[in-house]
Amino acid sequence: MDFLKNYSIQYWLESCPQGYLEDTEYGHPAGESEPEALLEDPVLRQQAIDTTVQLVVGERAALAASSGLINAAPDAASKCFLATQTLDEARHVEIFTRRLFDLGVKRDELESVLADRANKNLVKFAELLLEKVDKKDFVAAVVGQNIILEGLAFGVFEMIQAANETFNPKFAHTLSGTIADERRHVGFGENRIGALIREQPEKRPEVEQLQKEMSYYMLATFADRFRSRETSYEVDRMKEQEAAPAASAATPEDTAGTWQGVKIRNLEPREMEQLLADTILKDFKERLARVGVEYQTPNRP
Ligand SMILES: [Fe+2]
Ligand SMILES: [Fe+2]
Numbered sequence: 001m002d003f004l005k006n007y008s009i010q011y012w013l014e015s016c017p018q019g020y021l022e023d024t025e026y027g028h029p030a031g032e033s034e035p036e037a038l039l040e041d042p043v044l045r046q047q048a049i050d051t052t053v054q055l056v057v058g059e060r061a062a063l064a065a066s067s068g069l070i071n072a073a074p075d076a077a078s079k080c081f082l083a084t085q086t087l088d089e090a091r092h093v094e095i096f097t098r099r100l101f102d103l104g105v106k107r108d109e110l111e112s113v114l115a116d117r118a119n120k121n122l123v124k125f126a127e128l129l130l131e132k133v134d135k136k137d138f139v140a141a142v143v144g145q146n147i148i149l150e151g152l153a154f155g156v157f158e159m160i161q162a163a164n165e166t167f168n169p170k171f172a173h174t175l176s177g178t179i180a181d182e183r184r185h186v187g188f189g190e191n192r193i194g195a196l197i198r199e200q201p202e203k204r205p206e207v208e209q210l211q212k213e214m215s216y217y218m219l220a221t222f223a224d225r226f227r228s229r230e231t232s233y234e235v236d237r238m239k240e241q242e243a244a245p246a247a248s249a250a251t252p253e254d255t256a257g258t259w260q261g262v263k264i265r266n267l268e269p270r271e272m273e274q275l276l277a278d279t280i281l282k283d284f285k286e287r288l289a290r291v292g293v294e295y296q297t298p299n300r301p
Helices: 009-020 042-070 076-102 107-117 120-134 138-164 169-199 201-226 229-243 245-249 269-291
Strands: none
Touching (some): 009 076, 076 107, 120 201, 138 201, 229 269
């Protein structure tokens, strides 16, 4: 593949701002808003805030990592790509922060809401990555960012998007632009890091250890999220909406809300947790095999 062309700023301009983001406003078509049913239900609204907080926390880590890695990158093409990724991640931080405001978080409460509601295991996950970035350990940090963190984001976004497709088109549209970005980011990780690992095979044990530890904190984050009472309530409400005639009329082709061949809204929280974890770990395993790193099975929380 043409590495220079596919990761150039020109390619990014044509495919992203002049492509799938054209005519969007904070990631979605202008005029779309959060559904009334969500804004009026205090439990659902709080759950939406909590979910979005985790997205902001993850995207802030991606922004810190991608910008921090520009100066650690060993070649010019990677620097250009990471500059485009930095802007993508800053946009993701912005649009998810914007969603918090749309959900009723006050501007001056933003930092305290993030600090209070951020999942501790997700914070630990991000710290492991940012330690490698701070040490300018390019190989480990790119695996941590562009395979592990992005692989996590990709799976989570796809599942949340499927669950919101009919209920919340505004949020589903916001997610589809970020999914397209993340697809580009994971592609870079795989293409660039394979060659570097072949040149520096001594890095493998450290990279494998990082993957194992980050994977554990990812699973622990899922466990916290899916085993809470609020999630059960949210899932019950999703099923009620799915059963409502208006929702079924809106999905004539009946593929809406499907991810990994399953109707997300039909699952129990523990089934969602398992599907999400299994899908993402399988994805890690395949991507790592392609770059020559042996996947390490993480401990289960
Ligand atoms: Fe992102
Ligand atoms: Fe990303």
